Amino acid sequence: MLLGEHTAARASAPSCDDGSGPIIALRGVGKSFVDAEGRSTIALEPVDIDVRRGEFLCLVGPSGCGKSTILNLVAGLEAPTHGTIAIRGEPVKGPGPDRTVMFQEAALFPWLTVLENVLFPLQVARVAKAEALSRAERYLRMVHLWKFRDARPHELSGGMKQRAALARSLVIEPEILLMDEPFGALDAQTADLLHAELETIWRETRKTVVFVTHNPREAVRLGDRVIVLGTRPGRVKRVVSIDLPRPRDQEQRDVALLAAVLRNELKSEIEKVLREEVDDGWRPAQEPVRPGPDRGLGGGI
Amino acid sequence: MAWAAASKLANNFLFPGPLDVAEALARSARNGVLFRALAKTTTRLLLGYSASLVGGVALGVSLARVRALRDTLGVLVLGLQAIPSVCWMPVALLAFGLNERAIFSVVVLGSMLSVSIATESAVRNVQPIIVRAAATMGATGWTLWRRVMLPAALPGIVSGARLGWTFAWRSLMAAELLFVSGGLGQVLEQGRELYDMAQVLGVVLVIVTFGLLSEALLFARIERSMRLRWGIER
Numbered sequence: 001m002l003l004g005e006h007t008a009a010r011a012s013a014p015s016c017d018d019g020s021g022p023i024i025a026l027r028g029v030g031k032s033f034v035d036a037e038g039r040s041t042i043a044l045e046p047v048d049i050d051v052r053r054g055e056f057l058c059l060v061g062p063s064g065c066g067k068s069t070i071l072n073l074v075a076g077l078e079a080p081t082h083g084t085i086a087i088r089g090e091p092v093k094g095p096g097p098d099r100t101v102m103f104q105e106a107a108l109f110p111w112l113t114v115l116e117n118v119l120f121p122l123q124v125a126r127v128a129k130a131e132a133l134s135r136a137e138r139y140l141r142m143v144h145l146w147k148f149r150d151a152r153p154h155e156l157s158g159g160m161k162q163r164a165a166l167a168r169s170l171v172i173e174p175e176i177l178l179m180d181e182p183f184g185a186l187d188a189q190t191a192d193l194l195h196a197e198l199e200t201i202w203r204e205t206r207k208t209v210v211f212v213t214h215n216p217r218e219a220v221r222l223g224d225r226v227i228v229l230g231t232r233p234g235r236v237k238r239v240v241s242i243d244l245p246r247p248r249d250q251e252q253r254d255v256a257l258l259a260a261v262l263r264n265e266l267k268s269e270i271e272k273v274l275r276e277e278v279d280d281g282w283r284p285a286q287e288p289v290r291p292g293p294d295r296g297l298g299g300g301i
Numbered sequence: 302m303a304w305a306a307a308s309k310l311a312n313n314f315l316f317p318g319p320l321d322v323a324e325a326l327a328r329s330a331r332n333g334v335l336f337r338a339l340a341k342t343t344t345r346l347l348l349g350y351s352a353s354l355v356g357g358v359a360l361g362v363s364l365a366r367v368r369a370l371r372d373t374l375g376v377l378v379l380g381l382q383a384i385p386s387v388c389w390m391p392v393a394l395l396a397f398g399l400n401e402r403a404i405f406s407v408v409v410l411g412s413m414l415s416v417s418i419a420t421e422s423a424v425r426n427v428q429p430i431i432v433r434a435a436a437t438m439g440a441t442g443w444t445l446w447r448r449v450m451l452p453a454a455l456p457g458i459v460s461g462a463r464l465g466w467t468f469a470w471r472s473l474m475a476a477e478l479l480f481v482s483g484g485l486g487q488v489l490e491q492g493r494e495l496y497d498m499a500q501v502l503g504v505v506l507v508i509v510t511f512g513l514l515s516e517a518l519l520f521a522r523i524e525r526s527m528r529l530r531w532g533i534e535r
Contacts, residue, residue, distance in 0.1 A: 075437055095437045107434035110531045111452045121438040124448070154532025172438070 021089065022050035023175065023208050024074060029083035031069050042233035044069050046083055049227065049236070053175075056202060056209045058223035060216055060262060062270045066234025067212045071180050074210060075101045087176070097125060099176040100169040104184045106161035108153040114164050115140065115149035121172045139167040142201060159190035166198070170205070177202075179211045183218070192250055195221055199247055216262035220255050221248055228262055231269045232276070238265055317499040322506065325499035334488060339507070342473065342484040345401070349408025350469040354462060357413040361420025361461075362446070375421070378414055386411025386472035390479055404476045411472025412465040419461020423454035456524075456531055463520040470512060 030046040044066035051057050059067040072078040073085055076094040085092045087099070095101075100121070108117045118140055122132035140146045143163040153161060162182055169177055183191040199222065202209055213219050219226045223242050230237040240262065244254050308318035317325075329335040364371050364378070389410045393403040427450055435449040451458075477486020485504055492500035 077433060077436060095439065097439055099437070101434070101437040103430060103434065105430050107428075107430045109431065109449065109452070111455070120440075120448070124439045124444060152530060152532055168438075 023053045023088055024049070024051035024210070025086045025089075026050075026070070026074075027084050027086075029070075029073060029080045029085055031066065031073065031078070032081050044234040047236045051208060051210060054206045054208055056211065056222055056224045058211045058213060058219035058226045059229060060213055060219040060226055060266070061229030061234070061237075062214060062231050062266060062273050064234065064273060065229035065231040065269065067214075067229055068180055069234065071101070071178050071210060071212050074176075075099055075178050077101070097121075097172050098174050099178055100172065100174045101178045101180065102162075102165050102169050102182045104181040106153065106158075106165040108161060108164055108168070110153050113150050113152060114145060114156070117153065117164060118168045118171050121168060125172060135171055135173075136167075139171045140164075142170070143167045143197065157190075158186050159194060162186065162194060163197075166194075166201075170201070170207075174207070176208045176210070179209065181213055182211075184213065184215075191218070195250065196247065198222070203246070216266065217250060217255065217259040219262065220244075220258045221250050226262065228265050229269075232272055237269070315498050317502060321499040322502045325497065326503040326506070329488065329500065329503070335507070338483065338485045338488045342477065342486070345404055345408065345477075345484065346469060346473050349405050349473065350412060350466060352405070353409045353411075353413035353416055353465055353469060356409065357416025357461070357465060358420050358458060360413070361417035361458075362424060362451075364417065364421040365424035371421075378417060381410075382414040382418060386468065387475045387479075389472075390476060393476075399480060399482065401482075404473070404480060404482070407476045408469050408472045412469035415468050416458075416461045416465040419464065420454065420458050423457025423461070424450060426457065427453040456527055456533060459520075459524055459527060463516075463524065466515065466520065467512070474508065 026047060026049040028046040028048065029044070030042070031044040032040050032042045034040050043064075047070070049070070059070060061067050069078065073080050074087075074092065076092045076096060076099070087096075108114075109120065112120065115136060118136045119132055122135065127135070137146060140149055143166050145160060145163050145167060148156065148160065153164070156164065165182070183194050186194065195218070201207075211219070211222055216226075220242055226240045226242060227236055228238040228240065229235065240258070242258065244252075244258070248255055305318045305320070308316045308321075326335065360378070364375050386407055389407045390403075393406045393410075397403040397406065431449065431453055432445075435445055440449055473484075474486050474489075477484040478490055480486075485508060489501060489504045492498070492504065
């Protein structure tokens, strides 16, 4: 079966785990904000999410679905309004060396060279100099940037910046890699290349990855599992297991078909956002897909 | 040339030609007055300026960091910044008497606040994404400030320091003119008392040269190399 589906509200991992339990466990985690006038907005309805050790989990959804919020909560950059987040059973109290975050912007420090940027987290963690250097070299070579170690961030292209940021995220050897639309600002070819590199690095290092994106194709290309989030308020809409063999290709037929299913799922959510963001003259487009029992939901594969 | 011709035409002791000015400068250089004055002025400037750099950056960082301080002291700093530094002189004279401490305090009051205002806005303008990235890499407290916030804010702080330098220089000249206690200002004042326009213009020339050199050799270079390194300009 192509779509291994679980109940929509509960996005727990299947019980066929190795018995050690999920590495990340969100229990009834919700977040609301209070604005300047004292009105409270729900950014994220309470969700339960389990992430298995070594899993590549993608969160996909339109803007305002709380996908970045979930990532920030796991990173410890924000605190949940209710519910608990545990990493290996330990509650999250703040950012920690077991989790690193990659943002859409590389957020490299402009006053440091590429090498110095990658060394930075090691220096903060007081890793001995020789050890730090050899680790920085290993990860810079892994992302093919060793040649550019003395360059400054502003001298790099967008893709190179994100590679440097990836090396910086990997260098303290965290168990969990949190990625917030890291390739969202790159052109398609560069993103494609980086997908392949990330997949390779993930297979080699066996990290647990939580990857946030608004692009269903990217989610299907990379994820073991995709959680589709709904918006206004953010909530878990559907959980889909991607049982396609790796390495995958963005242009692969199965990938495209699954992505189309997810895109359909997202459509009503995106319309919800548009209705709020554009004026009243806007009407959703007519359903272009022929209605019927066989809507190409992977049935022909 | 035009200057020389004009002064010949005017033929007035209030309008000396370039040769007269050069001669006056050479005279004061020979008898050592110029160098003694320059040395004294430079010492005062460097003392006062370094104090206002340290104090200004510290004050600016505290203002950026502590909201309560910003709401109270911040308003005061903005208000005080609007006061021309000459106005501090009666205060300094009453508080310290006619001595070096009075001059020092006028220089510091004249330049520190502009440094602190620039520092405050530079720190508050550090991109949030930089701070978040640093936080996820475990940088907190003093490490965060020393290794991330201050380097990130440095371009803004250097602009403030450059501004502070000119303010320090102006305050010092004003103070020296009024206090009559050695330094270039006194040589200037002497020239006025002796109706020696050549000497007055000579000192003005020295002051202009000093300002241009410090600007071109020091601040312009520092700022440019830093902006290149930070990738702000190419």
